[in-house]
Amino acid sequence: MYNAALHYLGRSQQPQVASRFVRQEEQTETLRVMTYNVHSCIGLDGKVDIERVARVIAQANPDVVALQELDVGRDRSLGLDQAQLIARYLEMEFHFHPAMHMEEERYGDAILTHLPLRLIKAGPLPGLADKPKLEPRGAIWAAVEFNGQEVQIINTHLGLQPRERLAQIDCLLGKDWLGHPDCRGPVVLCGDLNAQPNSQVCRRIAAQLQDSQTVLAQHRPAGTFPSRFAALRIDHIFVSQNVAVTAIAISGSQLAKVASDHLPLLAQLRLPGRGTAAD
DSSP states (O other): OHHHHHHHHTOSSOOOOOOTTOOOGGGGGEEEEEEEEOGGGBOTTSOBOHHHHHHHHHHHOOSEEEEEEEEESOGGGTTOBHHHHHHHHTTOEEEEEEEEEETTEEEEEEEEESSOEEEEEEEEEOOOTTOTTSOOEEEEEEEEEETTEEEEEEEEEOOSSHHHHHHHHHHHHSTTTTTSTTSOSSEEEEEEOSOOTTSHHHHHHHTTSEEGGGSOTTOOOOOOBSSTTOOBOOEEEEEOTTOEEEEEEEOOOHHHHHHOSSOOEEEEEEOOOTTSOOO
């Protein structure tokens, strides 16, 4: 099955993409985190192309990748396990959480990394009792070990309704997720929040965490959706107060603009020394 999938991906020859093993010396002290809604690997040309999405990711050379809208075993995307194939393409480990089950088909979010990875929690987020047909939403929390310390990574994809998003972010900020005693030290909350920076959702998060796009004086916050004309800033990377943001990038390459309806957001982070108290 996997060999057939690789044949489908066109991987008879190694593609010319940035290798995760080639790091500039100054980058070895920073952690590169990407969030990317991949739209089931269905590009703006209507084609299902997992390799194209993987190439977009590889070109940014991230250490940790938070992906949303992954298909696993779905007819519309050729029945492939997109999480597994992207992870193998990038030579990364991964954990996938299906927010939605439809018989044998699954749809959800994943965390990928080449670093030591430990799954902490994965589960559903609340919906609205008066709107039971809304798409189910979820989150996944994993710990990544980098330079001798653990970084808590939470990846999510919030709903389309304002009330729904508020209930979901309140859950994530509560005792079972970000408020859990184990969610300490360097923390990253990222994903497609379907919410702009001035929304109640983002303001509630910003009361506890830093918006990575607003930290650097030389960086002008930019949108990620829709990919052709990225006017909306709905994909986010928030970090704890003890994490320094050293660089931000949004891929605007022609490949990225067609691979998904979102652009990937990348934050380069400097972690606190191991003796630094957690915020």
